[in-house]
Amino acid sequence: MGTRPVADVTASGSLEEAFNKFESQGFTADIVVACAGVERLGTVIDEPEENWDFVMGVNAQGVYLSARSAYARFVKRRQGSFVVISSDAGIVGTSGFGVYTASKHAVIGLVKCLALDFGHLGIRANAVCPGNVRTPMMDEYLRASPAEAEYWFSVVPMGRFADPDEIAGAVDFVSSPAASFMNGSVFVVDGAGSAGLFSAD
Ligand SMILES: NC(=O)c1ccc[n+]([C@@H]2O[C@H](COP(=O)([O-])OP(=O)(O)OC[C@H]3O[C@@H](n4cnc5c(N)ncnc54)[C@H](O)[C@@H]3O)[C@@H](O)[C@H]2O)c1
Secondary structure, three states, rough: OOOOOOHHHHOOOHHHHHHHHHOOOOOOEEEEEEEOOOOOOOOOOOOOOOHHHHHHHHHHHHHHHHHHHHHHHHHHHHHEEEEOOOOHHHHOOOOHHHHHHHHHHHHHHHHHHHHHHHHHEEEEEEEEEEOOEEOOHHHHHHHHHHHHHHHHHEEEEOOOOOOOOHHHHHHHHHHHHHHHOOOOEEEOOOOOOOOOOOOOO
């Protein structure tokens, strides 16, 4: 896990508390990015059943509950931008990533419905789908498994993972006025990793 969360996205009370605290400091939540996520690996046979509730709880229900808190506020002000960090796993499957993939596909469906339900109020929802990103957690994994690292680099046509700033730039853009007609979109930032079958030869 990265930084210590200020709210538990699986608990609506905890989210409401965080939003209320933020507002009590004089801020308004105009842009809400649902980024919290967890990952567990395995096939439907070898993965423990609890992984479903854990991963879906954070990655799907957490986004749903975050949307509930965010939209309650957006609707009052007739404005707002909701950005969900899905994944390339939200648009393609990867063997051994079933539950994670299901959770990341689920939130893309939710984003589309949010856009349909609230677009007439000028409130936007979009999904950003990163490919592999060089977070500290990922660096640790790559150092521990150099062979795996080589494989994952080899399937990205750009030959590298994203820098976190390259994902932040996409989030900035979709939530900005420059993207004011972008609603219900799926914005893929994966170095063409999901564009199709790739061979470096
Ligand atoms: N790193 C990648 O390669 C990659 C690729 C595609 C998508 N993503 C997605 O990007 C997002 C960020 O991932 P990351 O790579 O920075 O991983 P990370 O583990 O560094 O960050 C995940 C964050 O989620 C928080 N979190 C977990 N459970 C929570 C909960 N119940 N309530 C509140 N916060 C909680 C953790 O504290 C952590 O700060 C995730 O949704 C992940 O699925 C990451």
